[in-house]
Amino acid sequence: MCIHLKPIEDYLKSIGYLEVYRGQVWSENCREWIYFDAVLNIAELQEKFKLNKTIVVHDYQDVKVGSELGILCTKCFDGIMGVHPNASYAK
16 A cells, blocks of 8 residues: 555544455556445545645445445555445445
8 A cells, every 4th residue: 555545544434444355456557446335525635634635535336336435546556445335235
């Protein structure tokens, strides 16, 4: 995980979020993505970590392949994803 997102990963694990997947997803434009079995509070993460413009919100909704909400580092192509709050299986 890139240095821009590593503190967020560590924080999420410290509060008990369960990592369910780590690896390269989608395409070669994605380096390493981590998926957590939780709905991430993006506004809280943005405030707590003072995320700069290289970190963007990834909001993907699809009823066929699944939905996700998280943050991406546009510099390193890493991401931290959670369950989309609109998904039927959101916790």
